[in-house]
Amino acid sequence: MLKGWLKWKSKLKRYPVIPGTVVGIFIFLALFGELLAPHPPNEMSLTKKFIPPVWQGGGSIAYPLGTDMLGRDMLSRIMAGARISFFVAILSILLGGLVGTGLGIISGYYGGTWDVLLMRTADATLAFPIILLAMLLAIVLGPSLQNVVVSLGLVLWARYARIIRGEVLSVKERDFVALARVAGSSNVRIMFRHIFPNIRSTLLVLLTLQVGWVIIVEASLSFLGAGIPGPQPVWGSMISKGREYITTAWWIPFFPGLAVALVCLCFNMLGDWLREVLDPKLRQVGGGG
Amino acid sequence: MQRYIIVRIFQSVITLFILSVVIFVLVRVGGDPALLMLPESGTKEDYQTIKKQMGLDKPIHVQYGIFISDAVRGDFGRSVRTRRPVMDSIKEALPNSIKLVVTSMVIALVLSIPLGVMAAVKKDTYLDTFARGVAGLGQSLPTFWVGLMMIQFFVVYLKVLPASGMSSWKHYLMPAFCLGIFMMAGITRLLRSTMLEVLDSEFIRMARIKGVSERGVVWKHALRNSLLPVVSFGGVYIAIMVTGAILVESVFAWPGFGRLAYSAIVRQDFPLIQGVILTAGAVVMVANIITDILYAYLDPRIRIQS
Amino acid sequence: MMNPLLEVKELRTYFYTRWGTVKAVDGVSFHVNERETFGLVGESGCGKSITCLSILRLVSQPAGRIVGGEVLLQGEDLVKKSEREMRKIRGSKISMILQDPMTSLNPVFTVGAQVTEGIRIHQGLKGKSLWERARNMLEMLHVPSPEIRLRNWPHQLSGGMRQRIVGAIALSCEPRLLIADEPTTALDATIQLQYLRLLRELQEKTGLSMIFITHNFGVVARMCRRAAVMYAGKIVETAEVRELFNRPSHPYTEALMRSVPKAEEKVEKLMSIEGQVPPLHNLPPGCIFAPRCSYVKDKCRVDYPPTAEINKEHTVSCWNFC
Numbered sequence: 001m002l003k004g005w006l007k008w009k010s011k012l013k014r015y016p017v018i019p020g021t022v023v024g025i026f027i028f029l030a031l032f033g034e035l036l037a038p039h040p041p042n043e044m045s046l047t048k049k050f051i052p053p054v055w056q057g058g059g060s061i062a063y064p065l066g067t068d069m070l071g072r073d074m075l076s077r078i079m080a081g082a083r084i085s086f087f088v089a090i091l092s093i094l095l096g097g098l099v100g101t102g103l104g105i106i107s108g109y110y111g112g113t114w115d116v117l118l119m120r121t122a123d124a125t126l127a128f129p130i131i132l133l134a135m136l137l138a139i140v141l142g143p144s145l146q147n148v149v150v151s152l153g154l155v156l157w158a159r160y161a162r163i164i165r166g167e168v169l170s171v172k173e174r175d176f177v178a179l180a181r182v183a184g185s186s187n188v189r190i191m192f193r194h195i196f197p198n199i200r201s202t203l204l205v206l207l208t209l210q211v212g213w214v215i216i217v218e219a220s221l222s223f224l225g226a227g228i229p230g231p232q233p234v235w236g237s238m239i240s241k242g243r244e245y246i247t248t249a250w251w252i253p254f255f256p257g258l259a260v261a262l263v264c265l266c267f268n269m270l271g272d273w274l275r276e277v278l279d280p281k282l283r284q285v286g287g288g289g
Numbered sequence: 290m291q292r293y294i295i296v297r298i299f300q301s302v303i304t305l306f307i308l309s310v311v312i313f314v315l316v317r318v319g320g321d322p323a324l325l326m327l328p329e330s331g332t333k334e335d336y337q338t339i340k341k342q343m344g345l346d347k348p349i350h351v352q353y354g355i356f357i358s359d360a361v362r363g364d365f366g367r368s369v370r371t372r373r374p375v376m377d378s379i380k381e382a383l384p385n386s387i388k389l390v391v392t393s394m395v396i397a398l399v400l401s402i403p404l405g406v407m408a409a410v411k412k413d414t415y416l417d418t419f420a421r422g423v424a425g426l427g428q429s430l431p432t433f434w435v436g437l438m439m440i441q442f443f444v445v446y447l448k449v450l451p452a453s454g455m456s457s458w459k460h461y462l463m464p465a466f467c468l469g470i471f472m473m474a475g476i477t478r479l480l481r482s483t484m485l486e487v488l489d490s491e492f493i494r495m496a497r498i499k500g501v502s503e504r505g506v507v508w509k510h511a512l513r514n515s516l517l518p519v520v521s522f523g524g525v526y527i528a529i530m531v532t533g534a535i536l537v538e539s540v541f542a543w544p545g546f547g548r549l550a551y552s553a554i555v556r557q558d559f560p561l562i563q564g565v566i567l568t569a570g571a572v573v574m575v576a577n578i579i580t581d582i583l584y585a586y587l588d589p590r591i592r593i594q595s
Numbered sequence: 596m597m598n599p600l601l602e603v604k605e606l607r608t609y610f611y612t613r614w615g616t617v618k619a620v621d622g623v624s625f626h627v628n629e630r631e632t633f634g635l636v637g638e639s640g641c642g643k644s645i646t647c648l649s650i651l652r653l654v655s656q657p658a659g660r661i662v663g664g665e666v667l668l669q670g671e672d673l674v675k676k677s678e679r680e681m682r683k684i685r686g687s688k689i690s691m692i693l694q695d696p697m698t699s700l701n702p703v704f705t706v707g708a709q710v711t712e713g714i715r716i717h718q719g720l721k722g723k724s725l726w727e728r729a730r731n732m733l734e735m736l737h738v739p740s741p742e743i744r745l746r747n748w749p750h751q752l753s754g755g756m757r758q759r760i761v762g763a764i765a766l767s768c769e770p771r772l773l774i775a776d777e778p779t780t781a782l783d784a785t786i787q788l789q790y791l792r793l794l795r796e797l798q799e800k801t802g803l804s805m806i807f808i809t810h811n812f813g814v815v816a817r818m819c820r821r822a823a824v825m826y827a828g829k830i831v832e833t834a835e836v837r838e839l840f841n842r843p844s845h846p847y848t849e850a851l852m853r854s855v856p857k858a859e860e861k862v863e864k865l866m867s868i869e870g871q872v873p874p875l876h877n878l879p880p881g882c883i884f885a886p887r888c889s890y891v892k893d894k895c896r897v898d899y900p901p902t903a904e905i906n907k908e909h910t911v912s913c914w915n916f917c
Contacts, residue, residue, distance in 0.1 A: 212429060269425065272425070492701040500684070500685040500687060503678075514701070
């Protein structure tokens, strides 16, 4: 017992402080970014266009990361952009995660034809480049937050379903489940009280590792014009709109992309650490896709 | 084995059918396609003409029937914008993308396999940390952003590589590399963890007991086993590649399938959209079947069932 | 019969972990004569497998290391040999059979590929003569239809068959010493006996020596001429097997014997040894068995007893015999 505690403590000691802090900052900005931004993110100014970052000639401390082609402060826009990225991620993961977990539990627990059907559908979903479907949805129904969330949810559920189903299959065979059944517990009760707690850690790791990927996909969609529409700052759109200025004002597409990369990286590192702490067997989890 | 192949093909066909229905519905759900394709100055007669042209005046199930029977023969109609047969545009663009994707996969594998193996063999050394760092980074960077930065750096700043086009091997470098980053990172990690597991096996211990050199143990006995999960993930990576191709082709102006898909959707060119998505689905299905067959072939436990 | 083929002298293999130094093998000495089967007996975790892996220098580094002692194979110290030299010895002079046949064979290579590999490495045979030899090995292990088996994959064969293949691989280069690590534990009861008899037969044919690692006294009785009892990384008693059974001297040996009921005996209560094996990174001072010993004296808790000779071939490490 002591050995277990020692092991836990040593794992806890390897907590990745920097990624954890960055993630914390990200979430904080997502909630309060707009209020804390030094300038209103959408405030345009004809005179203050294309100001370079503070360390370059012509830069100014008032606009540490420079301004864009409409004179808007980059730093403020990036801070405010955290909100969209965060909420899209949360909502789509919630949607995909709930649906996927539910279906995965049902599929794994009941088995049979439903299981086969569900898994085939999941496989088909995973194998299809969803960005096409997402784009189509966006164009046909008009780009909006809901559509992006739904599209992402459509992709994510499959991953959750498959992994959760696998876990359920292994938990299902364990003795305490058989005991519960013998004691007369209903199926639903078994699923909630016995199976779910055992797959919790898998779920948590999966959730954390997904955030980074979702943020990148959302940014990609926004880059292609199929994401969240403006005028609110969206990192992906900032990159695509800034693309044509890359030779003259490199910072316009650079910093939003850096933000995406940084946040994604830190979520991944956090997820990896979580996986090590909670369940090292989960090597299949993670890696986008 | 044969039965397996047949079953897989059958499953794919069914999935394709489902996909066709989904596309069919989606395209019409956004509003009357004829209305959307009507120019500003269009009149009621123009509207009727378009409707008739596209067969939109017939009942819905007939429309679908025509759609499917044409699709099976490779006829997706004509692009609204270019008036060319959709299939022609696809036939032009698809090989370019395939060339890019294949190059990309080769680069990814050539880099990731040694990296993954060495990271496992030299676990917890600087090499291992480096490999894991690179892999972690590779899975976190947005492909299109990296592409843009690469262009900025190599084309504008260093002036060593061309910005767009397809004519020489130099043109392939950046797009292929960009496209392959994610896959490279994923395979490095996967291979590393698989190798670590395999290297702990009893049969590896047996190989050492036999007197096999460490190199033989790692690259022959262990790797052969570790590659199996990598292949099995192939299907997932193919979908990722197609997604990435759309982005990369957009950034590097690569005249490929991804760009075709993008412009089709943006311009609401419905015949082209239908053709593109179904083709994409078919290509992915085929690639997946090939991957599955490859996996079944490589693993004697599946290839030969006693 | 009295020429020692293998002499292990004060072998020490330690593992350096974050919880301390695990003394897996701590001063083990024994010898194995030519044409002799020597048993290494003890509970799980006592160090018998690590001892044999140390002989082959296959202890997982960098955590595990041989920190002292000698392993003399026909007079040459294996501990001092380079990795290259060891590779020539492994599989050709000394060979080993592992416990679980289901995991001992590489699933992606054919049986033939795995059998011929060692022969190719050590004896340099090629082509027809290589495969001839492989066939002969399978025949020697009484594997039916050897040509077909060579083309099979491991998953197509039963456990018993696989263990024969493993045996064929182990003996393919005519080793002088075969180490068998619980080779029958994972087999069905019905084929266990068969396999043991086979090993016996092969030993008589080829004149090789064997080290048998086991926790099963029945196997010891059947297969071994001499045996050593191990506990927590040390050998506590060594003797001819008959002596060991009739006159177990060390309190641990005695307790072990008592805990195994004999078939004809009417047993009221299954005897077990009180207490637990101490953690190997935190061993008690003095004699390691002292906390569980029924004959413990004060001296036992302070110093580790020296090895005493009861008679020729029978040694014990216990203060009660000094």
